Amino acid sequence: MVMRQKIYSISAAFLLLFLTVFSSFPAFAAGGLEFYTDYPGISVKAGDSQTISMYVSNTSGSGLDADLSIVSIPDGWEGYFSGSGSQISRVHVENGAESTVTFNLEIPEDAAEGDYTVQLQATSDTELTDVTDLVLSIQEVQYGQGSFEAEYPEQEGASGTAFSFSTTLVNNSAADQSYSLSAQAPAGWQVSFQPSGESTQVASIEVAAASSEGLTVSVTPPENVEAGDYTIPISATSASDTLETELTVTITGTYALELSTPSGLLSFDAHANRESDVTLSITNNSNVDLQNITLTSSAPTDWTVTFDESSIEVLEAGATQEITAHVTPGDSAMTGDYVTTITASCSETSDTAEFRVSVKTDTIWGIVAIVIILALVAGVGAVFKKYGRR
Template identity: 30%
Template structure:
């Protein structure tokens, strides 16, 4: 091979190396510009506890990024959300060189067994896909009762959670450590208005006492029913089982998540509004929290005709307690070239786990200036005709 041929081959290979290197550079840069990681990839919790773990997003690149996040995998029955403070988020804006910490919240179902559970969160930034897996080891916690040596009382599930619309059943194991058969008195004290009853395990009838043979154990069920509309929170139920001087006490807890509902209404009761082209018109709506759980943030949104402007005062409702009502002023400005006629305007209040719309009919009327101009034109036409008839009459 001649020197010229060797030279051509060398430059040909050099061009290919440079080409592959340039093609590969964006790929490596793309892979390293955004990272996703759990603050704690594995945790241990007890049955009935809600899991909250940090989720770290970091932009290592030189350009700002918009990152979409979602829970891609979760165990059956679990309720999950990715949050920032009280907001549930699906996307994050990450300036170049900065990081953002979100949180994954996972609430277990009512019926759950101890074990290892897996969650997966995925993120997407442009054409870059990321994914991280998180594991939770759920353990059983047995609550040991207080009392004397003659009675043993334990429960595997001292905390149950859910809404106020269901009843809760706690399973207790009672042990008679006395030397003789004993009848035990059953008593419980809970929040005012709550209904609490004892039942033998797997039997429907209610009881107020329970007999156990000496050195034997048996199972009881404590049925707890909250009143309708009970507020969200933690509610203790004190249980006492006794026979003579021997007794045992334990505390059960019901965690009510509450119900989520909103009502959006027109303050005037009228669902129509008159407006003029390019001029603001006002109406008032009320937002009421009709659920039992508080609404930390209620966003206000509008769906209006193109080029219309709709403003809310205030632009959101924060800290809305159960049963509380707030009034919001809505300023509607039709486009200055809007045609005369009726239009549909939908307003929506988006709270936690609930969204409620309300629809108004907006009638756009012509400006009064055009009315006066029309009257003037009619007067001029009539006057012109009168002058014309008089002139023709003289002839």
């Protein structure tokens, strides 16, 4: 019994000594060489090209060279190692360090759905080896209806503004598609399509399978467009798909009023204290109707200006209305040129026209003056004739 206890005591002492000695050494990974990746299981698609970062860690106690190899790979798949832009088969790793290499994998287009394993190996010149398994899961791609969408489908601005819509055309089919592009715009509107980042206008565009392309849609309304909301349907049509979306443009009001005469002539003749008529033309160049347009004037002292209509209740966009102005120079107006100003205005806009008025002297007064002068001359002559002989 005593002997057995001694044996137990000696065994315990040796075990404690063993643990104490070996616990003073640093802990290394098994074999001193480790070959791994951060993501050993990933989802991929048939036809993919994958680049996977792999790490070779050395804790062997000295630097080493490690051979890199593919232990197993599915039929039809291709892979190789690369580093610094070149294909490699070996990597050097200093003790206590880690080197990064890239494993390049090409998956065939006809790869079926399922899980696949690629086994990779790193073997040092000191016969240290580590193997890692990459598990790649191919899932069936879910194809469906494509889409044609605008980032901001509603915009607003004044007439004459060029609108630009950023759109994305998505091909969700399993095959490349060629899409014809079209728009149904109101008469006089211009619509064009440009690939994103380009200035070239296109009528069609190629979109690869399960991918998308950006398009810029430029919309320009005519100069005389009326204020309001306008909807412009656009579409992309391929042999198997028709994708549609709508763009909305809101044209805000622009206001412009023009005052002139039907002939455009802004001058006329007049006589003192006599009324002269001038036909005015008032044109609404706005894209909205104008209301309560009033006519006012500014003329020389003692002149009068009246209108057969001093206001217009409503003048539709693009319409012209004629009104007669009656201008009467004052009694004392001398022969010469004068300026009379007429203004058409409403709450939104106005326009002013300056008229040059040439005041003329009546011819009859000149004739009367000549007759008087001749009469005086004749009278004087008669007096001299009668009394001159005496």
